[in-house]
Amino acid sequence: MTHLHLPRVYAATDALLGTVDRMTPAEFAGDSVLPGWSRAHVVAHVAMNARCFGRAIGAALRGELVAVYESTEARDADIRGAAGLPVGDLRELLFETCGAWRDVADDVDEDHLTARLERVPGGPQLSVAEGLVARWREVEIHHADLGLAWTPASWSPEFVDEVLPSLVEFRSREVDLTLHSPEGSIQVGSGGPEVRGSRADLAWWLMGRGSGDRLTGDLPTLGPWR
Incomplete structure (x- = not known):
């Protein structure tokens, strides 16, 4: 059943990309719903999450156990770095990483759903199926965290x-x-x-x-x- 969520993840991603494509530089710099994070931080997080989960899921499809994040500190540093990019570069990064994540997800079949990945080296593990659902949550929730037109009322x-x-x-x-x-x-x-x-x-x-x-x-x- 988890595999059947993929069309919903793709639709949610398309909606997020549409919002980000319309955001002005002032909106990128403005505050998000999350304390201490601008909207650029939220976009950066969603982009880096796509890159890191895509890498880990791709490895799991090959039978390899790879951590989503090198460490919590590395995750946070990557977000800060991406959030500081020029608006055009950050927008491009989001589109690129979301596209790469989808390429990996398109290769998932039912036999892959129980393959394992870990959040950080030696940390808690999750299945590919759980990783796909985690991505759905990331996209939907952080889209609303932008504090723009997409709200919880927009959720299916x-x-x-x-x-x-x-x-x-x-x-x-x-x-x-x-x-x-x-x-x-x-x-x-x-x-x-x-x-x-x-x-x-x-x-x-x-x-x-x-x-x-x-x-x-x-x-x-x-x-x-x-």
Whole structure:
């Protein structure tokens, strides 16, 4: 089933590329949703993530175990370096790395989905299937992090269905809540105070994004996500 997400990853990537292609230099320099990051940092991160995941997945298809990132420090340095590129060069980098990632993903077949890669050398491993879903999350969430026209309301129901359960599991270690949306109720932890809104807005808030201004209820302060 994970392999069937690929058309959605491609569509999400095309939407992101369209947004970035229209961004002005002033918008690149402006603040993103993420504290301390400009929109250029977000674009740089998505570009470098495509390059690094593409390399690791490509190696996995050859039966090799390669880390996505050399280290967390190297990842952060790559993002800072790419964010400092001239706008035209950064835009070109995003298009290039997303295209290269798609070339690798196009070669994935069902037999490859259980092949392994690791986030950093000696660190936690994930399967190629999990890596494909991780890329979908990166593209959709960071597109909204740009703080432009693409918002959580732009997410497909399928994407919200993909990301919400893991967010609920993560926050269940921290808070006890009952989430209500038009589609139904979800218990976080042992259940508790009610928070109401759309599933997309609930997911956005559980990620630690925004103030929850589109939600109603007694919202607790949440810690960082991941």
